[in-house]
Each structure stands twice: as C-alpha cells, then as structure tokens.
Amino acid sequence: MTGTTDPTGGDYDFVVVSNRLPVDRVLAPDGSASWQQSPGGLVTALEPVMRSRDGAWVGWSGQPDLDFEPFDSAGIRVVPMRLSASEVEDYYEGFSNDTLWPLYHDVIAPPNYQRDWWDAYVAVNQRFADATARISAQDAVVWVQDYQLQLVPKMLRRQRPDLTIGFFNHIPFPPYGIYSQLPWRTQIIEGLLGADVIGFQRLADASNFSRAVRRLKGFVTKNPIIEVPLVDESEGVRAHGPVRKGQEFRTVVAKQFPISIDAAAYEQLARTPAVQARARQIREDLGNPKTIMLGVDRLDYTKGIGHRLKAFGELLADGTLSVEDVTLVQVASPSRERVQTYMHLRDEIELTVGRINGDFATISHTAISYHHHGYPREEMVALYLAADVMLVTALRDGMNLVAKEYVATRFDEDGVLILSEFAGAADELKRAMLINPHDIDGLKESIVQAIEMPKRDRAARMRTLRRRVLENDVEKWSAEFLRVLTNSRSGRGRKGSAA
Numbered sequence: 001m002t003g004t005t006d007p008t009g010g011d012y013d014f015v016v017v018s019n020r021l022p023v024d025r026v027l028a029p030d031g032s033a034s035w036q037q038s039p040g041g042l043v044t045a046l047e048p049v050m051r052s053r054d055g056a057w058v059g060w061s062g063q064p065d066l067d068f069e070p071f072d073s074a075g076i077r078v079v080p081m082r083l084s085a086s087e088v089e090d091y092y093e094g095f096s097n098d099t100l101w102p103l104y105h106d107v108i109a110p111p112n113y114q115r116d117w118w119d120a121y122v123a124v125n126q127r128f129a130d131a132t133a134r135i136s137a138q139d140a141v142v143w144v145q146d147y148q149l150q151l152v153p154k155m156l157r158r159q160r161p162d163l164t165i166g167f168f169n170h171i172p173f174p175p176y177g178i179y180s181q182l183p184w185r186t187q188i189i190e191g192l193l194g195a196d197v198i199g200f201q202r203l204a205d206a207s208n209f210s211r212a213v214r215r216l217k218g219f220v221t222k223n224p225i226i227e228v229p230l231v232d233e234s235e236g237v238r239a240h241g242p243v244r245k246g247q248e249f250r251t252v253v254a255k256q257f258p259i260s261i262d263a264a265a266y267e268q269l270a271r272t273p274a275v276q277a278r279a280r281q282i283r284e285d286l287g288n289p290k291t292i293m294l295g296v297d298r299l300d301y302t303k304g305i306g307h308r309l310k311a312f313g314e315l316l317a318d319g320t321l322s323v324e325d326v327t328l329v330q331v332a333s334p335s336r337e338r339v340q341t342y343m344h345l346r347d348e349i350e351l352t353v354g355r356i357n358g359d360f361a362t363i364s365h366t367a368i369s370y371h372h373h374g375y376p377r378e379e380m381v382a383l384y385l386a387a388d389v390m391l392v393t394a395l396r397d398g399m400n401l402v403a404k405e406y407v408a409t410r411f412d413e414d415g416v417l418i419l420s421e422f423a424g425a426a427d428e429l430k431r432a433m434l435i436n437p438h439d440i441d442g443l444k445e446s447i448v449q450a451i452e453m454p455k456r457d458r459a460a461r462m463r464t465l466r467r468r469v470l471e472n473d474v475e476k477w478s479a480e481f482l483r484v485l486t487n488s489r490s491g492r493g494r495k496g497s498a499a
C-alpha cells in the first residue's frame with residue numbers, strides 16, 4: 001500500500017464498491033468476533049487486481065447500526081459502511097429487494113413503490129459515493145457493483161470528475177415497457193450514466209438500457225456507445241465530465257460482459273477424493289436411485305422452483321416416473337427472510353414439497369429431499385457430482401452461476417443440464433437442454449429425455465459446455481471489463497470518441 005496511515009487519505013488506485021463487503025463478521029461461541037472472507041467468485045477474480053493496484057473495497061458489513069474502522073484483509077483495504085436498522089429495512093429490504101428486484105425480473109412478483117424507501121436509497125447511495133470519493137486516489141479506477149448502488153456513478157462523478165467509473169449490473173435490465181413503471185426511472189438512468197462503462201449480463205439487457213436512455217433522455221445511442229451531452233438540457237447545467245475544447249458530449253459504453261465462476265477451482269474441488277467419496281455417499285444415502293435430479297437456488301421467486309416441482313409432481317402422478325427410480329434433491333438456501341413475498345414463497349414451496357412427498361414417497365424412498373439450509377462449497381460440489389440431471393428453471397435470472405458450477409464440476413463429462421432460456425447463462429450454454437419453464441409439458445418432456453439420454457450424447461453435450469465455461473471464467477470476465485474501462489479513460493475528452 002502507498003502511505004496507508006490515514007485510511008481516508010485518498011490513496012487507493014482501484015476501488016470496488018458493493019452493497020456487501022467480501023468479508024463477513026463472524027461471532028465465536030465465546031463472544032469474540034472476527035472477519036472471514038466470504039468465498040465468492042467476485043472476490044477471487046478481483047483479489048489479484050486489488051493486490052497489485054492498491055485496492056480498496058467499500059461495502060456494508062451485513063450488521064445494522066455498527067461502525068467498524070477500515071482494515072486490511074488479504075492485501076485488500078476493507079472500508080465498512082454503516083447502515084442503520086431502518087436503512088436496512090428501507091434501502092436494502094425495501095427499495096433494493098422489494099422494488100428493484102421484482103421490477104428488474106419481469107415483475108414476476110409485484111414491485112412495491114414507496115417514497116420513503118426511495119429517500120433511503122438516495123441517502124445510502126450518497127454515503128457510499130462520499131466514502132468512495134474520499135478514499136480514491138487521483139485518477140483512480142472505481143468499479144461499482146449492482147442494482148443497490150445505481151446512483152453512485154453520477155454522485156461520484158460530481159465530486160470526482162478525475163475518476164474512471166465502471167458499473168456492473170448483476171441482474172437483468174428490464175424492457176422499457178416494464179422499466180417505465182418506476183416512479184424514479186429518470187433518476188436511476190441519470191445515476192448510471194455517471195459511469196464510463198456500464199456492464200450487463202446479456203446483450204438484451206444492454207439494449208433495454210440503451211432504449212430507456214433514448215426514451216427518457218433523448219440521447220443518441222450507437223450500440224454500444226451512448227453519447228451523453230455535456231450540456232444536459234433537462235438539467236440546464238453542464239453535465240458532469242471532463243470538458244475539453246470542442247467537445248460536445250462524453251461517451252458511455254453500455255455492453256454485455258457475461259459473468260462467470262472460478263471454473264478451475266470447482267473442477268479441482270470435484271477431483272479431490274474426499275468430495276468424490278461424499279458424492280458416492282450421497283447416492284447411497286438416497287437409496288441408490290437410478291437418477292438423482294438436483295436443484296440449487298436461493299429461495300427466490302425468480303428461480304422457478306415451483307414450476308420444477310409441478311413438472312416433477314405431474315411426472316410422478318401420471319406414472320412416467322416413480323420414486324423408486326428418481327429422487328429430486330432441492331437445496332433452497334434461505335434468502336431475504338424478512339421480506340413478505342419471500343415468506344409467502346417459502347410457505348408455498350414447502351406446502352408443495354410436503355404434498356408431493358405425502359402423495360408419492362414410500363417408507364424407503366422419498367420423492368423430494370428438500371433442504372432449507374446453506375451448505376459448505378465442498379458439499380455443493382459433491383451434490384453436483386452426484387446429480388445425473390441438474391434443473392435450472394429460472395423464470396428470469398441475470399446469469400445463474402449454479403448452471404456454470406455444475407458444468408465446471410463435471411470433469412467426468414457426465415450429467416445433463418436442463419437450463420431455462422430466461423437465465424443469462426442460456427446465451428452461452430446452448431448445448432444444455434434449453435427449456436421454457438412456463439411450458440410445464442415441455443419441461444416434463446425434457447426431464448424424461450434427460451433421464452433417458454444415452455451416455456454418448458451426455459458426454460458430447462457436456463464436453464462442449466465445459467469448453468465454454470473453462471475458457472470463459474471469472475478472471476477473464478473481470479479482465480475484459482477492466483480492459484474496456486481503462487480504454488474508456490484513454491478515449492475520454494475527444495469529441496464523440498468511442499471506448
């Protein structure tokens with residue numbers, strides 16, 4: 001680190017900003033607390049960049065009403081932000097997870113529009129922007145993550161026009177017909193346009209965003225470039241950006257950068273004898289069924305868990321499948337448990353699981369092995385290895401990393417991936433069995449085909465999928481985003497320059 005005595009000294013050349021920090025505060029039974037790195041793909045991908053470039057990470061600790069001093073963890077400066085209990089309710093559970101999340105996922109659940117939630121969203125975004133402005137070095141690169149912080153790019157550019165600002169949206173960006181419901185639609189678009197590069201998962205998301213910019217701001221868009229006039233007529237003031245003689249607008253890049261996983265790490269874990277032994281044990285514990293099907297999701301209404309249960313329940317009811325031959329393992333990890341829609345979803349899913357098990361399970365064979373827990377990564381990989389058929393039936397999903405993890409794990413070139421065309425991963429994983437989860441008959445047919453697929457066909461598909469996932473890993477994703485972001489800086493200041 002360069003001169004890190006003052007934690008807010010503006011020393012950091014590369015700053016990542018996300019709602020949550022990449023570390024969790026863990027309490028030991030004796031009451032002592034420590035920070036533990038949360039093993040996400042994003043951290044893994046960014047760690048080397050952060051170490052080599054004086055990196056800092058700004059985010060919330062995950063606990064309300066607590067202040068923590070900045071500290072170093074594994075070569076990264078960690079800058080914890082405070083959120084009050086009411087901000088957690090209004091900014092996080094409210095505006096982020098009960099307004100934006102359903103709106104951006106095709107209004108599968110009705111979005112809740114509340115003005116005080118918006119006020120909290122603005123206030124928290126401002127706090128994150130202020131903290132980032134304070135710690136960033138002159139000309140630093142800042143990378144803002146996800147839908148909780150869409151106002152940060154503009155807020156940051158206002159204070160620090162020298163910064164190069166990137167933004168990545170991990171969830172879909174909805175079509176204009178849906179997006180236009182949002183009472184604060186223009187403010188969010190303006191917030192995002194503060195960035196130099198705005199990344200999306202799919203081409204369709206980037207196109208939806210550009211269309212919203214044209215409709216709401218009237219700016220010229222030349223895919224993937226958006227021209228943001230330096231005199232923004234709607235504000236009647238100069239837009240915030242570096243001004244050079246003769247320059248009329250600055251350019252913003254809006255394009256797709258499909259996120260991925262640390263594929264090699266998943267394969268490596270799958271190759272360890274302990275994980276393989278555990279996969280065999282899982283099969284045995286389930287009574288050695290001919291076919292194990294698996295679903296792994298956060299318990300979220302976007303994941304289409306109910307649709308997959310319906311298809312499986314019907315296949316058991318019409319006698320196409322029997323519990324002697326097929327077991328469905330469903331991991332539904334707890335998520336957003338204080339948001340009403342999620343409480344209802346949990347009741348609904350657990351009622352359905354209970355009904356199907358009640359109707360079809362025998363003393364020796366269960367229909368659905370249902371788990372409302374989080375598991376260690378080793379256990380997840382053992383489950384992937386044990387699963388003959390992986391079910392990803394999302395109704396809408398930015399990417400879906402589970403699909404990629406399953407593929408990375410299957411070094412044995414076996415297993416069939418059933419993948420919703422509404423998950424971002426479908427753009428890349430075309431050799432999966434692509435399905436429309438709303439078409440229950442189609443889904444049932446695909447399940448039967450997957451179960452009956454000859455080994456040669458399974459291997460051919462899996463080989464193609466694996467090539468794709470292993471080549472396009474999360475390291476490549478972050479390198480590509482940062483390459484475009486860095487180019488956008490060198491192209492800055494020229495009239496109409498493209499990144």
Ligand code: GDG
Pocket residue numbers: 170171259296297298331333373374375376377380397398399400401402403405
């Ligand atoms: C958002 C977007 C986009 C789940 N349960 C357990 C566990 N997980 C892990 C999975 C996977 C991750 O959580 C979930 O990632 P997904 O991509 O499937 O979905 P979201 O959480 O909705 O993520 C999504 C993603 O951001 C990245 O941009 O792909 O579209 O919605 O890694 O393995 N991990 C462990 N135990 C669990 O019980 N260890």
